[in-house]
Amino acid sequence: MNSVSNFVEKLRNSGLRPTKQRIKICEVLFNTDKTFHFTINELSKIISEKIEEKISLATIYNTVHAFKREGYLKEITINSDKSYFDTNTSHHHHFFDNLTKELTDLNDEDVEKIQIKKSLPGKKISSVEILVKVENE
Amino acid sequence: MNSVSNFVEKLRNSGLRPTKQRIKICEVLFNTDKTFHFTINELSKIISEKIEEKISLATIYNTVHAFKREGYLKEITINSDKSYFDTNTSHHHHFFDNLTKELTDLNDEDVEKIQIKKSLPGKKISSVEILVKVENE
DNA sequence: ATGCTACTTTATAATGATTCTAAAAAAAGT
DNA sequence: ACTTTTTTTAGAATCATTATAAAGTAGCAT
Known part of the structure; x- marks a missing residue:
């Protein structure tokens, strides 16, 4: 493999x-x-x-x-000063903990299907990325 | 005002x-x-x-x-080579056109309510941001 | 108003991530 | 093996951002 x-x-x-x-x-x-x-x-x-x-x-x-x-x-895409990469190339989203700078995967099936009800003339959507920022409870 | x-x-x-x-x-x-x-x-x-x-x-x-x-x-939160700011402080999302580098607002009501079905222990969600990347049709 | 103190502005230097460069090293082609 | 093309590398260059420290300004007490 x-x-x-x-x-x-x-x-x-x-x-x-x-x-x-x-x-x-x-x-x-x-x-x-x-x-x-x-x-x-x-x-x-x-x-x-x-x-x-x-x-x-x-x-x-x-x-x-x-x-x-x-x-x-x-x-x-993190709100940050450096680039992050992911070896997981399947479609998914992320949690980001701003305190620990830790990134965690958020699988596609863990998010209720997203419907974008607006479109831009002459443009089509190429990706939809969700970044969920978390903090301590 | x-x-x-x-x-x-x-x-x-x-x-x-x-x-x-x-x-x-x-x-x-x-x-x-x-x-x-x-x-x-x-x-x-x-x-x-x-x-x-x-x-x-x-x-x-x-x-x-x-x-x-x-x-x-x-x-x-965009491609992290530089920081973008927004004078619109209401809760909303964004379209980003990677060709023209143009940013467009995507209002909260233009997105079907997002449900995150996963949680991280000891953490709570502080924000959910969607970035919709677009390209020419 | 005057003077004192703390906060600001500014130009410039420092930093850190990323990209560029040009010479040395390695691979491919003959 | 020899030549040509691609790659590696260290170091320089670049760009956004942050730090610094001297000169200027605001706020406050007199």
Whole structure:
């Protein structure tokens, strides 16, 4: 399933050659049973911890953005100063705890179907994203 | 209605002394019949165009953030390369056109009531924001 | 009004995330 | 193997935002 050949395919689909560094990035991103959220800096830290090698930030940025373009990663819209990414690419929403900065998935089926009763002339909806901000009770 | 005394009140409520610069910022922000969206840079440009005076960026940042803290402005969650603000502080959502970067209000009554069927232990919902991304038909 | 104190403004520097660059390294093609 | 193209990398550049510290202003007590 999530083996090197799968990573090579993902990379080729994204228009990227399967290099050593990119395969390593794939291992961190996709070789898990659970999906997860990350910032580029967190990803960089995970890579340097889990893997002895150092991959330059520029390479991480390039690879993550190529995967996002291809749909293997989603970028999450948080009211913030940095970008969050999600390895869960299915359609879903998020909880965000502004205190802990923690992101939690909110599955599509956990939200009553949303009906948008307004439309913009000449435009069609490409996505509907809900961000539920939470605080301590 | 939206006169200097009203601005002075807004400023005092926000814990700010009513200075010349802050009154000018209020005029641009609140002395209109329509609400609008802006980035700090756009606001800065509007100020230097509409008003002969130059107000430093630091002052604009400080004032906008104080108003946000006090609830006279809302910050909108968009692609996180810069912050967008809204002078419409009523509860509502947004359309965002990624091509034109245009933001449009989506009133609360234009969205079928949202039911979140999941909750996080020890947390309560503080806000639910919908961002509808649109593209050309 | 005058003077004192605390708050503001301002230009500029600092920061932090992201993007760019150009040279060295690696991969692909011949 | 040799040449060409792509990639990696460290460091520089950029952009939004925040911090700083000196000079200016508001508020208050006299």
